[in-house]
Amino acid sequence: MPPSRPARRSHRVSPNGPLTDDGLVQLLTPTGARVHDTTYDPLVAHVTPEDLRGMYRDMVLVRRFDSEATALQRQGELGLWAQSLGQEAAQVGSGRALRPQDYVFPSYREHGVAHVRGLDLTDILRQFRGIDHGGWDTEAHNFHLYTLVIGSHTLHATGYAMGVQRDGAVGTGDPERDTAVVTYFGDGATAQGDVNEALVFAAVNNAPLVLFCQNNQWAISEPTTHQARVPIADRGKGFGVPSVRVDGNDVLASYAVTLQALERARSGGGPTLVEAFTYRMGAHTTSDDPTRYRSAAEEEYWRQRDPIDRLRLHLTAIDELPQEFLDEVDAEAAALGEHVRRTVHGFTAPPTSSMFEHVYSTPHAVVDAERAWFEGYEASFVTGAAEGSAR
Template identity: 60%
Template structure:
C-alpha cells in the first residue's frame, strides 16, 4: 500500500469515527446516524432511485451495469412478483402469530429487495445459509412457505430437507451460519466443484446475516477461514441498522464493507432497497466465487420496517420519523416505478400479482391452521445417525409414560 493509500485510509477512518461519535448528549437525528450511507455516498451501488428512475452510471455501479442492461422484461416481472409475494407471505406470518397460530415470527418487511435480489442470483447448485429472517431467499430457492410456518408453529424439527433446495435450516444462534457456510464452501473446493468452467457444476455458497451478526466471533472467524482458503463463499450482510434494539454505532465503528478489507476480502456496499442493484452485485460476487477467485462481502444497506420479532417493541428504541424516512424508499414501489417507466409490464400485470398474493395468503393460512401436531415421541428421532441404545430406551420409557394417561382415562 502506498503512502497516499495509507493517508486516504486514515482520513476515511477519521470520517467514520466522526460519523459514529456518540459523545454528544442525546440521540442523534436519523439523518446524521445514516449519513455515511446516504444516496450520495460514492461507494454505494445503486441503479434506481426511490421512485424507480434509472440513475446515471457512476464509478460504483459501472462494474455491474452490464448485468442490469442484460435483464429482460421477463426478469423484471419475475423480480417484482417475488417482491410482492414475499411481502404477503411475511405479512401473513405476522398476522398468524398475533392470532396465536405461531409461537414467533421475525418479519422481513423492508428487506425484500435485498433478499430477492440475492436469492434470484443464486443458481440451483449454489447453497444458501440463512439466519432466521431470510424468508425471501427461501422463496427464491423453492422452499414452500408452509415449511417456514411449520417451524415457527413448532410442529417439525426445522421445516425442510436442506439438500432438496440447497437452502440450509434457519440458524437461531447469531452468526453461527457464517462458519457453516465457510466450511461447506471449503468442502466444495475439496470436491473440485469450483473453476471447472462448467456452469452447471461450478458452485458458490452464500451466507446471510444482519448487522448485529458482524459483532459475533463466529462471523469474524468465518471471514478469516474464507480468506486464507480463498473459499467460494459470498457473505451477505443485511444492514437493517438495528441489531434487535441496538443501532449501528453499538455494533461497529467502521462499516462491514470497509472492514472486509482487513480480512483480505473485497467489500461492496449496495443499496439494499434497490432490487436491481442487489441482484447485479450478487450475480458478480457469485460468479467470482464459482470461478475460483475467492470470497466477497456484500453489505446491503436497508431497513427493518417492523419489529425484530413479534416479541419486540421497536417504538422503545427508535423514532417514528426514522421509519417514515425509509417508508419512502419502499423497494416494491421502486421496482414498480422502474417497470412502468421502462414499459416492462401492462397495468393488468400488477393486478394479477396482487390477486396471486391473496391466493397464496389464503393457502398458507389454511395450511398453517390445519398442520397436525407431530407424535410426541418424534423428539427422539434423528438424534444420532444410527439407532442408539440410550435414546431407544428413553423413547420406550416416554411412550409407556404417555400411554399410562390413556389407560387411566379409560377407567
C-alpha cells in the same frame, strides 16, 4: 416511577461511519430512475423487463406472505414471527443470482430467498408454530434450515464451502458444476465471534463463499452504531476478503453485486463480503416494540425508500408495467394469503416421539435409550388411566 425510554435516534443517515450511504452500489434511485455504472451495467445487460416484473412479483408475494404470518402470530396461530418487511429487494435480488447447485445458509428472516429457491413458504411456518425443528428438506432446494443462534450458521456455511472446494466443484469452468455458497446474517451478527471466525477460515482457505450481511440498522433495539464505527463492509479488509456495499433497497443492484460475488466464488476467486444497506421496516420479531427505540420520522424516511415502490416506479417510467400484470399479481397474492391461512389452520401437533427423529444422521445409542424411556413414560399414563377406570 416508570422506566425511562432509551433515546431515539435521528432518522438521517450519517455522513460517515456505519450508517453512511456513501459508496453504495445503486442502479435504481428511490424514485425509480436508472443509474448507470460501468462496473455493474454489464452484469445486468441481460435483464429484461420481463425479468424485472418477475422480481416485482417475487417481492409482492413475499410481502403478502410476511403480512399473513404476522397476522397469524397476532391471532395466536404462531408462537413468534420475524418479519422481512423492507428487506425484500436485498433477498429477492441476491436470491435470483443463484444457480440451482449453489447452497444457501440463511439465518431466520430470509423469506424472500426461500421463495426464490422454490420453497412452499408455509413450510417455514412449521418451525414458528413449534411443530417442527425445521420444516423442509434442505437438499430439495439447497436451502438450509433457519438458524436462530445468531451468527453460528456462518461457520457451517464456511465449512460447507470448503467441502465444495475439496470436492473439486470450483473453478472447473463448467457452469453446471461450479458451485458457490452464500450465508445471510444481520449487522448485529457481525459482533459475534462466529462471524469473524468464518471470515478468517473463508479467507485463508479461499473458500467459494459469499457472506451477505443485511444491514437493516437494528440488532433488536441496538443500532448499528453500537456494532461498528465504520461501514460493515470495511471489516472484510482486515481479513483480506473483497467487500462491497450495495443499496439493499435496490433489487437490481442487489442482483448485480451478488452475481459478481458468486461468479468470483465459483471460479476459484474466493470469498466476498457483501453489505446490503437496507432497513427493517417492521419489528425485530413480533415480541418487539420498535416504537420504544426509534422515531416515527426515521420510519417515514425509510418508508419513502420502499424497495417495491422503487421497482414499480421504474417499470412505470419505462412503460413496462401493464395493468393486467398488476391484476395477476394481486390475484396471486390473494391466493397465497388464503393458502397460508388455510395451511396454518390445518396444522396439527406431531407425535411427541418425533423429537427423537433426525437428531443424528445415523442411529445413536443414547437417543435410542432416551426414546425408549420416554415411550415407557408416556405409556404409564395410559396404564394408570385404565387402572383407575377399572376401579
